[in-house]
Amino acid sequence: MSTTAMGSFHSIPALPAGARTRLRLTRRGRAVLTALLALPLVIGAVVFALNGGGAVATSEQTHVSFQHVTVESGDSLWAVAERIAPSADPRDVIADLVQLNGLDGSGVVSPGQQLAIPSKYAH
Structure with missing residues (x-):
């Protein structure tokens, strides 16, 4: 170990050729990694919960009937x-x-042309 005016330096021994290094995760590192991997699942669950599952299609058919008016020659929507x-x-x-x-x-x-009349205007 040598000391200089800037502080002390520690030398790290070099690994022998062909030696493999192992990555060691601390408990804190494992917790952070787990949280990062679980984050997309949590976000997806929250989005799904807020959306309420979306619209659900059913096989039930609702039949709504309207009164119709036939457009005559020279008519506009105003007429x-x-x-x-x-x-x-x-x-x-x-x-x-x-x-x-x-x-x-x-x-x-x-x-x-046949136009459906909104129910509030139908007689």
């Missing part, structure tokens, strides 16, 4: 909305028609 709900704001009726029928919202409908 249809005024015809089916004269006392309601046509903008609200149009928004409901667009959502229920999966329309693009441009107000363009074709003559002969």
